[in-house]
Amino acid sequence: MTAAPLDLSGLVQLVTDAHAARAAATGAAGVGAIASFLGTVRNVNRGRAVVSLDYEAYDALALKVFEQIADEVAREWPDAILGLHHRTGRLAVGEASVAIAAASPHRGAAFAACRYAIERVKQVAPIWKREQLADGECWVEGATVDPADERARQEALRLACV
């Protein structure tokens, strides 16, 4: 969690180095694929012009949830390593709110881990955004968090593997 602009290339380097270190320690295959995802502020939502988004988070819990998502990724794709950063504060249209990178020996797990992680962020991360619109402001309401909801996790897994 950070109020500073996100650095995707820095995150890619982090997961690359982490994967290389683990591969060197275990003798497993090294990095052959890195998938990355940036979520950015869109200029329109449900037909209304968006000026900016204010993100707030329960930072300490969000970090624990990110660790949980990384653990879930490790269970589903043991060869992959996930990196996940989210920004808070006021973001203008085009700025990145979330950055994800997944490193793996093969592309399938890298793409899937990345997609799975963003779906889980939207389901369970304690983060909120308020739209600053041309004509007012509005909290965005997504999922009611139920981290024990296995159906939600399975839905994220399904989306990751299509």
Added chain:
Amino acid sequence: MRVKVRLFAQLRDVTQAADVDCTVDAPATVRDVWQTLVRQHPALAAFSSSLSSAVNLAYVRMDAAVHEGDEVAFLPPVSGG
């Protein structure tokens, strides 16, 4: 007993405070804390059906027990990403 309550997003807009202390009779659950807050801020009642909660940085159900000094958080529907 007293617990520290943290409120976010729309909930904080209602209470006009991100952190509030709440006194409840022991033994108490997360739901007891919420109902105490709703009595103080009736507009919170609208969020009762779409609420998540956490105690000491772990998501819990509303029937979870709370103890003196716990940090109890109430979370409206999330919208990260």
